[in-house]
Amino acid sequence: xxxxxxxxxxxxxxxxxxxxxxxxxxxxxxxxxxxxxxxxxxxxxxxxxxxxxxxxxxxxxxxxxxxxxxxxxxxxxxxxxxxxxxxxxxxxxxxxxxxxxxxxxxxxxxxxxxxxxxxxxxxxxxxxxxxxxxxxxxxxxxxxxxxxxxxxxxx
Amino acid sequence: xxxxxxxxxxxxxxxxxxxxxxxxxxxxxxxxxxxxxxxxxxxxxxxxxxxxxxxxxxxxxxxxxxxxxxxxxxxxxxxxxxxxxxxxxxxxxxxxxxxxxxxxxxxxxxxxxxxxxxxxxxxxxxxxxxxxxxxxxxxxxxxxxxxxxxxxxxxxxxxxxxxxxxxxxxxxxxxxxxxxxxxxxxxxxxxxxxxxxxxxxxxxxxxxxxxxxxxxxxxxxxxxxxxxxxxxxxxxxxxxxxxxxxxxxxxxxxxxxxxxxxxxxxxxxxxxxxxxxxxxxxxxxxxxxxxxxxxxxxxxxx
Numbered sequence: 001x002x003x004x005x006x007x008x009x010x011x012x013x014x015x016x017x018x019x020x021x022x023x024x025x026x027x028x029x030x031x032x033x034x035x036x037x038x039x040x041x042x043x044x045x046x047x048x049x050x051x052x053x054x055x056x057x058x059x060x061x062x063x064x065x066x067x068x069x070x071x072x073x074x075x076x077x078x079x080x081x082x083x084x085x086x087x088x089x090x091x092x093x094x095x096x097x098x099x100x101x102x103x104x105x106x107x108x109x110x111x112x113x114x115x116x117x118x119x120x121x122x123x124x125x126x127x128x129x130x131x132x133x134x135x136x137x138x139x140x141x142x143x144x145x146x147x148x149x150x151x152x153x154x155x
Numbered sequence: 156x157x158x159x160x161x162x163x164x165x166x167x168x169x170x171x172x173x174x175x176x177x178x179x180x181x182x183x184x185x186x187x188x189x190x191x192x193x194x195x196x197x198x199x200x201x202x203x204x205x206x207x208x209x210x211x212x213x214x215x216x217x218x219x220x221x222x223x224x225x226x227x228x229x230x231x232x233x234x235x236x237x238x239x240x241x242x243x244x245x246x247x248x249x250x251x252x253x254x255x256x257x258x259x260x261x262x263x264x265x266x267x268x269x270x271x272x273x274x275x276x277x278x279x280x281x282x283x284x285x286x287x288x289x290x291x292x293x294x295x296x297x298x299x300x301x302x303x304x305x306x307x308x309x310x311x312x313x314x315x316x317x318x319x320x321x322x323x324x325x326x327x328x329x330x331x332x333x334x335x336x337x338x339x340x341x342x343x344x345x346x347x348x349x350x351x352x353x354x355x356x357x358x359x360x361x362x363x364x365x366x367x368x369x370x371x372x373x374x375x376x377x378x379x380x381x382x383x384x385x386x387x388x389x390x391x392x393x394x395x396x397x398x399x400x401x402x403x404x405x406x407x408x409x410x411x412x413x414x415x416x417x418x419x420x421x422x423x424x425x426x427x428x429x430x431x432x433x434x435x436x437x438x439x440x441x442x443x444x445x446x447x448x449x450x451x452x453x454x455x456x457x
Binding site: 040041065068069 | 304305306307308324326327328329330332333336351353354355356360363365367368383384385386387
């Protein structure tokens with residue numbers, strides 16, 4: 001069995017790389033990373049056309065779709081159009097995140113309350129300009145440190 | 156610096172192998188007014204022309220100029236829409252082949268045609284609604300296009316360092332790739348350098364049609380197109396700051412000094428500001444290169 005440690009990155013398709021970079025950098029506070037196939041060496045090698053942004057330590061590759069993708073209905077903000085990425089913010093920043101979306105007139109659903117006994121506090125749901133579903137939430141257990149469970153060599 | 160303040164393209168300098176032959180071509184075919192031989196500073200044996208709109212074209216002689224590759228690099232002039240037929244007739248008389256293409260950039264999508272000068276320098280005429288510059292003649296320089304090997308470096312230079320705005324981008328969106336597919340199927344005729352076949356290094360090295368990435372940078376009322384080079388070509392030596400082909404933008408002396416300081420801060424090689432003798436059509440120049448090795452100049456008019 002492969003003992004995977006954590007999720008490293010995801011690749012999502014977008015309709016406009018520049019628009020997507022601006023969305024993830026300006027709205028979500030991501031950092032622009034590399035672009036691929038915008039230089040001669042990449043073109044000569046026939047690499048895929050994509051860029052990437054980094055949110056804290058998570059890399060999201062933004063691949064330019066070569067064909068138009070079906071778009072979810074405009075008024076649907078919550079769903080999984082193939083995939084949904086949920087990003088965590090601290091409880092203290094959650095309100096500011098909502099303000100940032102409102103300032104840019106980005107429609108969202110929520111905040112939606114999660115069960116009090118569960119690890120999640122509240123979530124909001126929205127989409128990027130290419131119709132990729134996104135979620136931002138805060139966790140009730142945000143102060144806790146996670147450790148790999150100790151496996152005792154018994155028996 | 157809050158963005159480079161330039162008015163427009165002041166002049167374009169290109170290389171030709173035979174001055175006399177090219178002088179006739181640009182004077183008689185396009186209606187440029189010759190200013191004389193060897194009077195343009197830092198251009199060696201050359202012919203200078205003035206366009207109706209007061210911009211200049213300099214032909215620098217390079218007898219060993221080889222055949223020019225078919226790339227996105229070109230120079231573009233505006234011509235009155237009402238003049239199109241007269242120009243087409245003149246071209247036919249001269250036996251010059253004209254090509255019309257579909258264009259990505261909305262500003263060029265209307266009537267346009269391309270042809271080559273005797274050395275293979277590509278020229279584009281863009282239809283404008285302006286006044287005619289005499290039957291069959293062109294009005295002025297609309298834009299120039301050069302090749303770069305890295306669009307991220309180019310963006311950093313033109314947009315972040317020089318602070319210039321973007322006019323248009325090609326190759327960043329699905330719409331561009333959907334159109335490239337039409338080109339691949341032979342359904343759209345596109346200008347050289349705007350489309351390319353990529354050979355994927357996965358999927359059994361399948362060939363796919365793609366938009367060749369481009370960024371158009373606004374320089375006052377002119378535009379410089381940056382086309383991704385699909386091959387590496389010889390670049391000039393690092394220390395060489397003046398050369399041709401070259402695109403020069405019109406600005407003030409204060410800007411020359413500011414940009415010289417800025418280039419020094421960013422450790423980019425440059426030469427000048429240089430003051431020219433009274434006989435020269437321009438007062439002073441600052442010479443530098445972009446990260447693609449393209450020669451650029453800021454020029455102060457008299």
